[in-house]
Amino acid sequence: MAYLATFHWGWLLGSLLLGFAMGWIAVVHRARGVSKVTSRWLAVLVAALVALALARVIPGRPGYWLDLGLVMFALYLAGCTVGSWLRDWVLSGHAPAA
Amino acid sequence: MHGLFRWSSKWWPGVIPLFVLWVLAAWTSTAPLESDLATRSSAVLKDTLLDKTRITAAGRDVTFAADAFSEEGRRSAVASVEAVPGVRLVNDDTRLVPEAKPFVWSAERDVVRVTLSGSSPLPASKAKLLDAARADLGGVEVVDQMNLSRGAPARFDNAALLLIDQVNKLKDGKITISDTEVSLSGMARELGGREAITAALKNLPDGFSVAANEIKAPPYIFQAYKDPVAVTLTLTGYVPDNNVHATIVAAAGRKFFSEKVVDNLKASVGAPSGFANAVVPALGALSRLSTGTLVVSDREVKLSGDAFYDAAPAQIRAGLIKDFPQGWQLKADLSVKPAAAPVDATVCQQLLSELLAKGTIRFVSGLSTLDPDSAGLLDHLIEIALRCPTVNIEVAGHTDADGPEGFNQALSEKRAEVVTDYLVKAGLPASRFTAVGYGSTQPIASNETDEGKAHNRRIEFVVKE
Numbered sequence: 001m002a003y004l005a006t007f008h009w010g011w012l013l014g015s016l017l018l019g020f021a022m023g024w025i026a027v028v029h030r031a032r033g034v035s036k037v038t039s040r041w042l043a044v045l046v047a048a049l050v051a052l053a054l055a056r057v058i059p060g061r062p063g064y065w066l067d068l069g070l071v072m073f074a075l076y077l078a079g080c081t082v083g084s085w086l087r088d089w090v091l092s093g094h095a096p097a098a
Numbered sequence: 099m100h101g102l103f104r105w106s107s108k109w110w111p112g113v114i115p116l117f118v119l120w121v122l123a124a125w126t127s128t129a130p131l132e133s134d135l136a137t138r139s140s141a142v143l144k145d146t147l148l149d150k151t152r153i154t155a156a157g158r159d160v161t162f163a164a165d166a167f168s169e170e171g172r173r174s175a176v177a178s179v180e181a182v183p184g185v186r187l188v189n190d191d192t193r194l195v196p197e198a199k200p201f202v203w204s205a206e207r208d209v210v211r212v213t214l215s216g217s218s219p220l221p222a223s224k225a226k227l228l229d230a231a232r233a234d235l236g237g238v239e240v241v242d243q244m245n246l247s248r249g250a251p252a253r254f255d256n257a258a259l260l261l262i263d264q265v266n267k268l269k270d271g272k273i274t275i276s277d278t279e280v281s282l283s284g285m286a287r288e289l290g291g292r293e294a295i296t297a298a299l300k301n302l303p304d305g306f307s308v309a310a311n312e313i314k315a316p317p318y319i320f321q322a323y324k325d326p327v328a329v330t331l332t333l334t335g336y337v338p339d340n341n342v343h344a345t346i347v348a349a350a351g352r353k354f355f356s357e358k359v360v361d362n363l364k365a366s367v368g369a370p371s372g373f374a375n376a377v378v379p380a381l382g383a384l385s386r387l388s389t390g391t392l393v394v395s396d397r398e399v400k401l402s403g404d405a406f407y408d409a410a411p412a413q414i415r416a417g418l419i420k421d422f423p424q425g426w427q428l429k430a431d432l433s434v435k436p437a438a439a440p441v442d443a444t445v446c447q448q449l450l451s452e453l454l455a456k457g458t459i460r461f462v463s464g465l466s467t468l469d470p471d472s473a474g475l476l477d478h479l480i481e482i483a484l485r486c487p488t489v490n491i492e493v494a495g496h497t498d499a500d501g502p503e504g505f506n507q508a509l510s511e512k513r514a515e516v517v518t519d520y521l522v523k524a525g526l527p528a529s530r531f532t533a534v535g536y537g538s539t540q541p542i543a544s545n546e547t548d549e550g551k552a553h554n555r556r557i558e559f560v561v562k563e
Contacts, residue, residue, distance in 0.1 A: 003184030007131060011123040015116060022112030026105045033107025056187055063186065064131070064157030065124045072123065076116050077109075084105040 004071055015072040019079020026080065027087040046073070128157065135160055135184055142178045147171055149195060149221060149246045158184060163191035167220060167248065198247035203258055204274040205231070205265045207238075207284070212265055215243035216274075219250035223258075230259050234266045251278045253303035264298055267291040271313065279309035286315050289336060289366040315368050320377055320394040322350070324357065324384055324403070331384075332360040335394070338369035349378045352471040353385040355457030370397045372423030379421035383414045385474030388435045388481075397426045404435040406481040409525045438485055446486035447561040453478055459517060459557040466512035468520065476517070479559065480524045492532045492560040493518050498551035499538040511535025517557050532562075 005012060034042070052058055053066050132155040139153045139160050149165040162179050166172035172192050180188045203216035212235055218224040224244050231240045251257075254275070261273045261280065268291070271284010280302065286292040292315040299308050320335040331354045337343045343363055350359045373394075380399050384392045390403020401418070405411045411432035418428050441449065459476065460469035468476070483491060495510035495517075514533035522528045543550035 007134070007184065008123060008127060011119065011127070014119055018112055018116055018119065019109075022109050023105065026108040029108045031108060031111075033104070034110055035107075039107060059187075060156035060159050061128060062157070063159065064128065065120075067158070067186070068124060068127070069120045072116060072120050073113075076112065080106065080109045080112065081102065084102065084109075088101055088105075 004067065008068065008071075011068075012072060012075050015075040016079040019076035019081075020083040021079075022076075023080035023083025023085070024087045025083075027084050027091065046070075131158070131184075132156065135182065139179045139182050139185065142182055143175060146175045146178070147220065148175060148192075152191075153179075158186035159189060160185050160187070161189040161191060164193075165195045165246065166192055167195050167246075169194065195246050195248050197249040198245075199249055200277045201247065201249045201251060201254070202274065202276045203244070203254070204272055205258075205262060206272040207265050207268050208270050211239040211241055213241040213243055214262075216245070217247035217250070218244040218258075219247070219254055221246065223250075223255050226255060227258055227262060230262050231265070234262055252305060256303045257306045260298065260301060260303075264295045267295055268313070269316065275306075276309075278306045280306060281310040281312075282308070283310070283312040284314070286313055289316060289318060289368045291315070293367060317395045318366075318369050318373075320363075320373075320392075322381060322384055322392040324354070324387060324390050326389045329357050330360050331357040332362065334362045335364070336366040336369065337363045338367070338373055339365055342369075342374045345374055346377055346381070349471070350381055353382050353474055355475050370425075372426065375421075375423045376426045379418055379470075382470055382473055383418050383430075386410060386414055386477045387432070390432075398429065399426060400429045400431070402431040404433050406435055406477045407484060407524055408434055409523065410434070410477060413523075435481075438481070440487065441485050443486060443489045443561050446482065446489055447559075449482045449485075450479065450491075450559040450561070453482065454556075454559065458552075458555075461513055461516075464509075466509060466516050468516055476520055477524075480521060480526065483521060483526055483530075483559075486561070490530050490532070490562045492534055492562055493521075494558040494560055495533070495535045496540055496542075496554060496556050496558065497538050498554040499541065499545035500551065503537055507535055507537035509535070510537050513557065 049066065050070060053070055056063065058066055135155040135158065136153050139155070139162065140151070143151060147167055148171070151164040154161045160179060160182075162176065164175065166175060172194060176188060176190050176192060179185065198217040201217050203218060204214075206213045206215070212231055214227060214231060218227060224246065227244070228240060228242055257275060257280070261275065264282070265273060267287055269285045269287040271282065273280070273282050280299070282295065286295065292313045295313055296311060299311065302308070318336055320337065321333070323332045325332065331350055333346070333350065337346060343365060346363070347359060347361055376399060377394055380392050380394065380401065383401055384390050384403070387403035387405055390401065393400040399418070399422070405414065411430070411434065414432060415428065415430045418430070422428065453475070457472075457475040460472045461467060462469060493514045495514035497506040497510050511533065512535070514535050518528070518531045518533040521531055538545070538554065541554045542556075543553040545551055545554060
């Protein structure tokens, strides 16, 4: 994992920033969210992919692409979390003042 | 926390650019990642003893194929590739170097190259053998056809190095090690090479033995060429030692009464037995030819050239076969010199006198038996006698003054008769020759000195009109 981080830091940073931006927007976004049922299914899908990656059952290049995708997705989620949390903190900091 | 769940339901639109980003990342990074992993995997194996190493990466999975020289080495090589950062899985295609049974190695020499083939224990040994071959055999191409195998006998390298040294002494041939048995075949480059190889084989490392040594010595060559134009006898080739050398040169000096002996002989071991006993009579036969070549190759004697008269070839052939030691063979290719133009009596006498001034017809001391060394001179005399068919010739015997006069008289008569008989056997008509003995009555030099006596002991040819 450390190797992937050093070799692909540019792509990973991109994912993180993309997540951060998406998280930043999501707090004030008016669009419809994903339903609870769908998000559960998505969580199951991601868990299954993680399980495949950890079990190293997909060989060669597809296996590498899966690892890369999951790492990028994890950083995206982390970026989203931080972005949303920070936006919320900023907004809530302004709210009492306003 | 509740807020986080609410917000996360709206994170999905970013997944679309993330997907694009992922595709781009996968597209651009796969090949560099693979080559980086392959390079670093090869780097960790740099100091590991392996043969035929092949490393290929697909994604983060490395396929590692190699021949290892021990199970331990094989495992540690796989483990070190597994430990390379970034490698996810190692597809282990390694195996042990095959074991050769029997362990066979050989060095073969032909005219232009030396080929090393068979099995060699380790890359280092292989390199060492090749280097030794290149250093020893300067200028000869060295071809490497060696494989690496396990199962070499102890001290294999030392044995092989010693044998590479021996290859240098071969003209052509093959040296093979099969487990601990050494076999050799071929021909030594020089006389004495076979003996040198046999001696060197005694230094083989412990445990090695010679199963077969079939190295042949090159033929032992002696050559003599009688050149009637330059009036020389050229001796080339080998003689066994200085004694035989002196014997042969002395015999040549006696038998070739007018030719200058050019001695280019070299001493060398490896002569066939009976060498001197065969070469001396063969030189005698050559002296009876007008022009000719004598080639002694091992125990085969080839004599070719032109004899002086028709009866000579058969006489020469028969005489040689009788004189040869056991096991020697003669191949004679003799023809007869075309007859020279006839001459008149005066020229005939002149030619005979000139010839007898250069050489003397010799006999065994105190007897009337012709010395074989005089055969060449007699054949020359016969040739001249054949050129003057109309003249009669007196064959006159003379002795020195030693001993009783009666004995000397009888001896001189008998010797003159023996010479006449020889001429008649050569095909000259007996009626043309008169054998006369003068004893010691007509000295041409002082009988006080040995030298003078030697001059007085003579046969003269006197032309009678």
